[in-house]
Amino acid sequence: DGGITQSPKYLFRKEGQNVTLSCEQNLNHDAMYWYRQDPGQGLRLIYYSQIVNDFQKGDIAEGYSVSREKKESFPLTVTSAQKNPTAFYLCATRRALMTVGDGYTFGSGTRLTVV
């Protein structure tokens, strides 16, 4: 069964630490996305990628970094420069960046808390 695996489900970060959230997919989708969700704010785009070794910043990229070394994997690093990282992080995929008629498939999310 194809899908998206995000890990861990819950993550606790100390002040000043970098942490990496994993997103793996076996849907053979080209496009991958990272969104951040805060209560009452909807989903805000952090980074997206349409092809291996290429990615673009979204609306709130500051304090985050990504890599796309393999088609299946799109990890997100939350750096110490991100001042308010506590949020629910969602990874999503799409068959291709501009696919007419296709929606996103979302992973089950990672809840990050700063302690």
Place this chain on the structure above:
Amino acid sequence: QQPVQSPQAVILREGEDAVINCSSSKALYSVHWYRQKHGEAPVFLMILLKGGEQKGHEKISASFNEKKQQSSLYLTASQLSYSGTYFCGTEWGSQGNLIFGKGTKLSVKP
């Protein structure tokens, strides 16, 4: 340019109908609708492309008025399972990513 959803929240009794609206300040290429249950991932419901077409999914349908730059989601004869937060995601052109509204929380009571 985040799309604006209304209402922010709605409470229904089983069997009642509801309409959720999504408006954009920019010309839209497509509108997506998703439903998210508490603590879970959003689930894709449907996509509407410019051209004013209406789509349906069980008793949930949607319309897209390109001229008014808005879309509406119609939930008829609501069921308990319809409870959740509904998000619209808008796409303007070739950028290939969605900008989501803040969501509409729908609660269906027995």
